[in-house]
Each structure stands twice: as C-alpha cells, then as structure tokens.
Amino acid sequence: MKIIARIRSDFPEKFGIPRQSGLVDALKAIIVFEPAYRNPDALRGLKNFSHIWLIWGFSQSVRAQYSPTVRPPRLGGSKRMGVFATRSPFRPNPIGLSSVKIDRIENHPELGPIIHVSGADLLDQTPIYDIKPYLVYTDSHPEAAGGFIDPVSDYILAVDFPAALLQLIPREHQSALMGVLAHDPRPSYQTDPLRIYGLAFNRFNIRFTVKDGVLTVCQVTAI
16 A cells, blocks of 8 residues: 555644544645655546545554454444444554545646545544546435434534633634534543543644533644
8 A cells, every 4th residue: 555645634643633524614624745756647637526535544543452342432432333334443454534625736846636525533643545527327326324323423512712722723624623622522421521631733732621511712822
C-alpha cells in the first residue's frame, strides 16, 4: 500500500474527532499529495464531482491483537457488537473509509494540486491510500437500514459557549467547533458531570464539562 496523500485538518489529537464523516459539514480540511503523486492529470475530471471517498489508515489506532467484538460509543461503551458491524478503528486491518465534500481543487505553486474538502473525520497528517469519486446512482441508498445505530443516531448535546470565550476562536472556525462539541467528544464511558475535558482544535485547547445533556465551555487557551 502506497501513501498517495495526507490530510491537513484541525485535529492534532484523536480526542474530539467526529465519529463519522459528514457529521459536521463546517469542518474544513485539505488533501495534500505526496511528491510522487502531484500530477494534475491524476485529478482530471474530478472537479465535476461533488463528493469523494477517502481510503485511509488509522495511524494512531493500532492494537497488537485482533478482537472480534468492540464496544460502540453510541451504545454507551457497555455493549459489545461484532467488529464488522461497526466502524471502530480497532480492526484486523487499520483502514478507514470516509465520504467528504469537495469545496474546490487548487493548483498550488509548491504543493501541486490540493483538494479542499468539508466534513472530514481524519486526524491531522492521516495517510490517504486512495481517492474515488462518490457516485449517486450506486453509492446512495436512502432506503437502507442502519441497524443498532438508527435508534441513537440523533444524539446531540446542547452547547453553552460563552460569547467572551467563543470570540477567541477565529470566526471561520467557530461553526465547525460548535458542531464538534454538539456531537459529544467524550469517550462513551465518561459520564462524570464534574470532570473537565480538554479538546485540541486548530490552535486552541477547549476545556468543557457535560451535565444533563448540556456541554458547557469553561476555558479556551492557545496551544
């Protein structure tokens, strides 16, 4: 497997990354190709597609031993499901699949063709192994059943982000950060309402608590 590109995102750490691609459309990232693949011909025709599939590697979620079952976060982390019935990063092969929206394709003077995308759920510098266009006529299945995820798919936290703290975040990143927080970045087994969590996002550390379905931001500091 050859690394063809790496993503540049606002997530320097795993904690807080949305559990699925497309959950937070406001999240922006760019795909930068490795030198051997910086050929504009490889992207010919891609600008006419709205979305792409990214096939990538879980570079920081590798376990020495394979387990046939995992604990999905959306089930509270207490119930086990088969690994092939989940999108857990702890798999026999650490390969991820994400669907992201193409914002634009730029021909950078130093980096060659780069792809600006929205909705990515990837750690900064994640290796990308392949890119394929999203095809509506075959990839979209509106009638599909979501199994055990359907009953919990609409879980959202209310976010209390004091205006004085929110204004410390650049305006172009505020909407994305609010979306990340609303989807509850905490590990599923953490429910202590007094615990203060820290989320690294862009150039900031966001500290917050969660109680009774409300996430309250209590501190914002520069990293």
